Amino acid sequence: MSSGKTTLGKKLARSLGYRFKDLDKLIEQDQNTDIPSIFAEKGEAYFRDVESRLLKSIPVNGSIVLASGGGTPCFFDNMEFIKKLGISIFLDVPAHSLAKRIENHGKDDRPILSGAQSLAETLQNKIDERRPYYAQADFSLHGELDVTHLLEKLKPLL
Numbered sequence: 001m002s003s004g005k006t007t008l009g010k011k012l013a014r015s016l017g018y019r020f021k022d023l024d025k026l027i028e029q030d031q032n033t034d035i036p037s038i039f040a041e042k043g044e045a046y047f048r049d050v051e052s053r054l055l056k057s058i059p060v061n062g063s064i065v066l067a068s069g070g071g072t073p074c075f076f077d078n079m080e081f082i083k084k085l086g087i088s089i090f091l092d093v094p095a096h097s098l099a100k101r102i103e104n105h106g107k108d109d110r111p112i113l114s115g116a117q118s119l120a121e122t123l124q125n126k127i128d129e130r131r132p133y134y135a136q137a138d139f140s141l142h143g144e145l146d147v148t149h150l151l152e153k154l155k156p157l158l
């Protein structure tokens with residue numbers, strides 16, 4: 001949820017000479033519609049099934065940088081699969097910064113946040129609930145650094 005997966009993922013892919021894939025985009029292409037419509041028309045359980053199926057269609061060790069969805073690691077055995085896929089990175093950004101990024105973005109395109117009374121509080125609750133999954137990533141980075149510094153921190157780890 002605005003932690004910077006797409007921004008960093010694209011730059012990282014370019015610097016490694018890998019392809020970049022975004023799981024949310026793959027889902028929208030597969031379903032021929034956008035994510036809010038999938039949630040509204042088919043429900044979250046359906047979305048999570050599609051998300052897991054498409055995650056598992058990514059080739060292991062395929063020279064790909066994949067940006068997952070914000071909830072991807074937290075359902076089914078997805079995190080186990082992600083760990084088999086390659087190196088996993090958790091971009092750890094505090095809830096108040098995520099809330100600012102989402103407010104600036106201005107579009108209500110995240111069904112799991114829509115209608116939230118306090119964006120920062122809802123994000124904090126989600127992060128608390130999901131941290132046990134995110135914490136299984138091979139590396140955690142403080143995602144508030146600018147993207148150039150994030151890349152510098154990452155490159156020696158890969």
Ligand SMILES: Nc1ncnc2c1ncn2[C@@H]1O[C@H](COP(=O)(O)OP(=O)(O)OP(=O)(O)O)[C@@H](O)[C@H]1O
Binds near residue numbers: 001004024143144147
């Ligand atoms: N390292 C960073 N520091 C500050 N702002 C950033 C950073 N990385 C990304 N952003 C900004 O945060 C917003 C979300 O970035 P991005 O789309 O890369 O996140 P995401 O994790 O892919 O989000 P989503 O959950 O929508 O897929 C954008 O406005 C982007 O410019």
Ligand SMILES: O=C(O)C1=C[C@@H](O)[C@@H](O)[C@H](O)C1
Binds near residue numbers: 024112
């Ligand atoms: O955090 C989540 O559960 C989500 C994040 C987005 O990337 C999308 O995958 C979808 O909106 C759900």
Ligand SMILES: [Mg+2]
Binds near residue numbers: 005006007022067
């Ligand atoms: Mg993204």
